Amino acid sequence: MPISLIQPEFKVHIDYDKCHKCGRCVQQCGWSVYSFNERPIPDDSKCRACHRCVTYCPAHCITIRKNDLALRDNANWSPALRQGVWRQAETGGVMLTGMGNDKPYLSIFDHLLLDACQVTNPSIDPLREPMELRTYLGRKPSAVEVTSDGNGGFRLAEGAGVQKNIKLDVPIIFSPMSYGSVSLPVHRSLAMAAERLGILMNTGEGGLHADLYPYADNVIVQVASGRFGVDPEYLNRGAAVEIKVGQGAKPGIGGHLPGEKINREVSETRMIPQGSDAISPAPHHDIYSIEDLRQLIYSIKEATDYKPVGVKIAAVHNVAAIASGIVRAGADYVHLDGFRGGTGAAPQIIRDHIGIPIELAIAAVDQRLRDEGIRNQASIIAAGSIRSSADLAKAIALGADVVAIGSAALMALGCHMCQGCHTGSCSWGLTTQKPELTRRVDPEWGAERLTNLVSAWSHELQEILGALGVNAVESLRGSRERLRSIGLDEQTGRILGVKPAGV
Amino acid sequence: MRYEPLLERMPTTRIPSFTDREGVSRGERPRYAEEAPFKIHGGCGLMGICDESGSLMSGEVPIRAMAVQRDRGNGLGGGFAGYGIYPEFPDHFCFHMMYHDLRAKEDAEALFDRYFQIDLAEPMPTRPVKGIGDAPLLWRYFLNPDPHKLEAAEMTPEDFVVHSVMLINSTVDGAFVASSGKNMGAFKGVGFPEEIGHYYLLEEYEGHTWVGHNRFPTNTPGWWGGAHPFTLLDWSIVHNGEISSYGINSRYLEQFGYKCTLGTDTEVAAYLFDLMLRRHQLPIELACKALASPLWSEIDRMPAEEQAVMRSLRAVYGPGMLNGPFAIVLGFNGGMVALNDRIKLRPLVAARQGSIVMVASEESAIREVLDAPDRVWAPKAGEPVIATVSGNGSPVHSDLHLSADEVSCAVTGMLETCDAVEVS
Numbered sequence: 001m002p003i004s005l006i007q008p009e010f011k012v013h014i015d016y017d018k019c020h021k022c023g024r025c026v027q028q029c030g031w032s033v034y035s036f037n038e039r040p041i042p043d044d045s046k047c048r049a050c051h052r053c054v055t056y057c058p059a060h061c062i063t064i065r066k067n068d069l070a071l072r073d074n075a076n077w078s079p080a081l082r083q084g085v086w087r088q089a090e091t092g093g094v095m096l097t098g099m100g101n102d103k104p105y106l107s108i109f110d111h112l113l114l115d116a117c118q119v120t121n122p123s124i125d126p127l128r129e130p131m132e133l134r135t136y137l138g139r140k141p142s143a144v145e146v147t148s149d150g151n152g153g154f155r156l157a158e159g160a161g162v163q164k165n166i167k168l169d170v171p172i173i174f175s176p177m178s179y180g181s182v183s184l185p186v187h188r189s190l191a192m193a194a195e196r197l198g199i200l201m202n203t204g205e206g207g208l209h210a211d212l213y214p215y216a217d218n219v220i221v222q223v224a225s226g227r228f229g230v231d232p233e234y235l236n237r238g239a240a241v242e243i244k245v246g247q248g249a250k251p252g253i254g255g256h257l258p259g260e261k262i263n264r265e266v267s268e269t270r271m272i273p274q275g276s277d278a279i280s281p282a283p284h285h286d287i288y289s290i291e292d293l294r295q296l297i298y299s300i301k302e303a304t305d306y307k308p309v310g311v312k313i314a315a316v317h318n319v320a321a322i323a324s325g326i327v328r329a330g331a332d333y334v335h336l337d338g339f340r341g342g343t344g345a346a347p348q349i350i351r352d353h354i355g356i357p358i359e360l361a362i363a364a365v366d367q368r369l370r371d372e373g374i375r376n377q378a379s380i381i382a383a384g385s386i387r388s389s390a391d392l393a394k395a396i397a398l399g400a401d402v403v404a405i406g407s408a409a410l411m412a413l414g415c416h417m418c419q420g421c422h423t424g425s426c427s428w429g430l431t432t433q434k435p436e437l438t439r440r441v442d443p444e445w446g447a448e449r450l451t452n453l454v455s456a457w458s459h460e461l462q463e464i465l466g467a468l469g470v471n472a473v474e475s476l477r478g479s480r481e482r483l484r485s486i487g488l489d490e491q492t493g494r495i496l497g498v499k500p501a502g503v
Numbered sequence: 504m505r506y507e508p509l510l511e512r513m514p515t516t517r518i519p520s521f522t523d524r525e526g527v528s529r530g531e532r533p534r535y536a537e538e539a540p541f542k543i544h545g546g547c548g549l550m551g552i553c554d555e556s557g558s559l560m561s562g563e564v565p566i567r568a569m570a571v572q573r574d575r576g577n578g579l580g581g582g583f584a585g586y587g588i589y590p591e592f593p594d595h596f597c598f599h600m601m602y603h604d605l606r607a608k609e610d611a612e613a614l615f616d617r618y619f620q621i622d623l624a625e626p627m628p629t630r631p632v633k634g635i636g637d638a639p640l641l642w643r644y645f646l647n648p649d650p651h652k653l654e655a656a657e658m659t660p661e662d663f664v665v666h667s668v669m670l671i672n673s674t675v676d677g678a679f680v681a682s683s684g685k686n687m688g689a690f691k692g693v694g695f696p697e698e699i700g701h702y703y704l705l706e707e708y709e710g711h712t713w714v715g716h717n718r719f720p721t722n723t724p725g726w727w728g729g730a731h732p733f734t735l736l737d738w739s740i741v742h743n744g745e746i747s748s749y750g751i752n753s754r755y756l757e758q759f760g761y762k763c764t765l766g767t768d769t770e771v772a773a774y775l776f777d778l779m780l781r782r783h784q785l786p787i788e789l790a791c792k793a794l795a796s797p798l799w800s801e802i803d804r805m806p807a808e809e810q811a812v813m814r815s816l817r818a819v820y821g822p823g824m825l826n827g828p829f830a831i832v833l834g835f836n837g838g839m840v841a842l843n844d845r846i847k848l849r850p851l852v853a854a855r856q857g858s859i860v861m862v863a864s865e866e867s868a869i870r871e872v873l874d875a876p877d878r879v880w881a882p883k884a885g886e887p888v889i890a891t892v893s894g895n896g897s898p899v900h901s902d903l904h905l906s907a908d909e910v911s912c913a914v915t916g917m918l919e920t921c922d923a924v925e926v927s
Contacts, residue, residue, distance in 0.1 A: 099667070121745035121827050122848055129846065134799050136818040141785040144793075145817045154789060155808045161815035370758045376819065469747035469828075471846060474821030481750025 025120025096420025178206030190447025338384025366399025580718030582691025684737025744829025773829025
């Protein structure tokens with residue numbers, strides 16, 4: 001076999017003086033880094049720095065370092081680009097990867113600052129006063145019609161008021177991640193946490209496993225181009241139905257779950273033969289234009305007694321006009337996924353170069369829907385790298401109703417962002433179907449960690465709202481006046497509708 | 504088509520030169536835009552009093568109520584509105600005008616002559632008062648739309664009047680309409696409110712409802728037109744507070760066509776009332792509940808029907824909810840509504856003495872005016888105090904058919920808002 005030009009990215013160092021020679025690292029590593037010959041011997045080239053072995057080594061004797069090989073500096077040909085060329089020269093293939101865009105594009109969230117109250121209006125202490133995060137997801141009328149109830153009070157007029165909205169206790173939901181791309185224990189963790197938190201998880205495109213039926217009130221069921229696991233029962237089981245058109249990590253690209261991942265349970269849930277590849281076409285072959293989308297939305301509504309139906313799209317250049325069309329087509333929410341959103345598998349070239357940042361997409365879509373007077377007709381879910389409660393608050397201030405978290409949720413379950421999801425060998429038992437790996441996630445443990453994460457962010461959001469002097473999240477939503485930009489160019493500031501800091 | 508053809512073209516109108524809001528180059532004459540290129544911060548004091556029997560009380564009453572609250576303002580703005588004050592002209596629209604100079608007066612009067620039948624035009628009675636200087640020319644006109652022009656314009660008299668207000672404020676350089684309602688008037692200017700009240704000889708008027716305001720702006724020199732109350736027809740609004748949700752409130756209103764150009768919370772409150780009361784026809788009680796919503800925990804404990812109403816109100820009008828400290832009084836020809844924010848971050852005290860209902864920022868004002876109140880209480884957060892003069896209950900003008908941007912234009916008189924006014 002000809003020699004590879006690709007050098008290992010990491011160096012695994014074992015302090016053999018401390019090593020128990022117990023073989024735990026050999027057992028824990030999903031990437032088969034270690035062999036054992038009286039002591040563990042690492043193969044650096046297989047290491048993805050996922051820290052599973054480091055975490056579970058009883059002697060704490062493993063260290064992972066960057067392989068500090070010098071390459072001649074070249075500002076144009078980065079080491080990553082050179083390695084890409086070598087790898088493709090070796091394989092002739094499309095480079096695959098997992099998780100979100102890792103390129104150093106400008107992070108707009110990191111250039112936005114939040115406001116606080118001083119003197120002329122008081123800040124509010126969320127530990128001592130109510131601080132409301134409740135959010136209703138779905139279409140709302142532009143006005144509320146009431147009639148007299150005959151006793152000096154009022155009741156809603158016939159058919160008036162907010163109907164078919166989903167109550168969320170906090171404006172955070174879990175992003176769609178399909179069963180198949182992630183393991184069943186991950187799905188169960190998400191569903192249990194969603195129920196405890198009063199929020200939603202999203203099946204992704206892989207159908208709903210029978211173990212999750214008890215949590216169906218906290219589940220969005222997704223309909224994607226492969227239509228895996230979709231039948232009338234599936235549609236009716238969820239709290240809402242989401243038509244997935246695109247994904248931030250791979251706009252315009254379909255999906256491919258290799259046959260090795262289609263075990264018996266995945267095959268039953270997806271309603272496809274065991275061992276067959278699950279191919280999601282790039283487009284929905286019954287949606288070639290907006291009127292087709294409208295027909296699908298209303299077909300699903302008819303099939304579900306008018307449950308909320310949302311549409312998920314990747315944030316692309318013309319996102320505002322597309323979102324407007326989606327709302328006019330009858331969607332109850334638009335789910336926007338920015339170009340940093342994660343994926344179980346995507347061509348790296350697509351992941352790293354297609355789409356636009358979620359911050360700009362939120363701003364453009366929210367403004368367009370307002371300009372057209374239809375903002376009330378649909379909620380906006382924003383996703384694509386919401387990394388902290390600060391990102392959450394800023395996304396809401398830009399105009400999102402709700403944010404969805406995927407990568408952060410996986411990290412709560414152990415993910416170290418090694419970008420190996422597509423390999424099916426996740427050492428943390430998340431993006432794999434190997435039973436010896438998937439059993440590493442105890443759903444009870446997973447649900448607790450997810451609940452902790454979302455609760456922590458919610459508390460922090462309450463602190464932010466308190467500093468802003470408002471006691472309900474709807475008073476921050478779309479309130480770009482409470483944001484200032486630092487280090488952004490004027491044009492970007494204009495698109496965001498955010499003034500520069502200092503004015 | 505611009506709005507002009509509705510009232511025909513106005514040969515006397517001069518479009519003032521102006522650059523942009525930040526540019527502040529509108530010549531010598533003050534306008535709202537100069538005052539508020541950015542959001543205005545400040546605190547204030549206010550009062551409202553209404554005799555529900557319709558009996559009249561002297562303008563000395565609101566002056567005294569504001570005088571004891573003097574230190575809530577800083578002398579940069581004070582004002583009053585009185586209702587029932589022109590019994591001799593109950594069915595005439597009364598324009599209270601501010602003119603920067605005689606030319607502005609001539610221009611505005613040319614417009615009045617052309618479109619209205621004027622039954623009385625006179626200088627506003629004033630007396631010299633120490634501390635009040637630099638007043639504009641103040642005139643008032645009792646008038647009604649010319650029936651022929653009205654018919655040609657195919658408008659209700661109310662719409663016609665608001666269009667005229669819009670035209671004057673936006674295009675007649677140096678003229679500003681302080682109020683334009685029937686049997687009511689606004690008296691406002693730069694100074695402490697008791698000085699302003701005496702300057703306008705307020706003690707010689709009698710009204711069944713009065714509102715008053717004392718201003719403490721923190722970043723603006725103040726000008727006569729910018730003092731409270733804000734008015735639209737017979738509505739008047741006085742406000743104390745700083746709405747922390749201004750950003751989304753204004754964007755919400757923009758969706759309905761309103762243009763929030765003044766950067767003041769008062770403007771936002773005025774438009775929200777217009778949206779909910781007039782355009783969405785919500786009862787005043789529910790509009791108040793939408794503006795200062797009960798907590799979800801309270802809503803969850805309500806009876807089912809009420810809960811459904813409140814849940815919808817909050818979910819639909821959430822972006823319009825006024826969050827942050829405020830106390831506000833809306834005066835109208837049938838009474839007044841006073842409202843506090845949802846967790847009572849600004850003072851508002853209420854009292855009843857027989858048929859008289861009074862609200863003020865401080866209890867001292869109530870004790871100064873009412874000798875033996877039956878009851879004095881602090882209204883709970885978000886609980887409106889509503890007083891209505893018998894037979895005059897609704898603050899809604901059924902004859903008004905204005906679009907949102909027309910309302911904005913009428914209230915602010917700003918050219919950029921009026922440029923957006925199109926009538927098809």
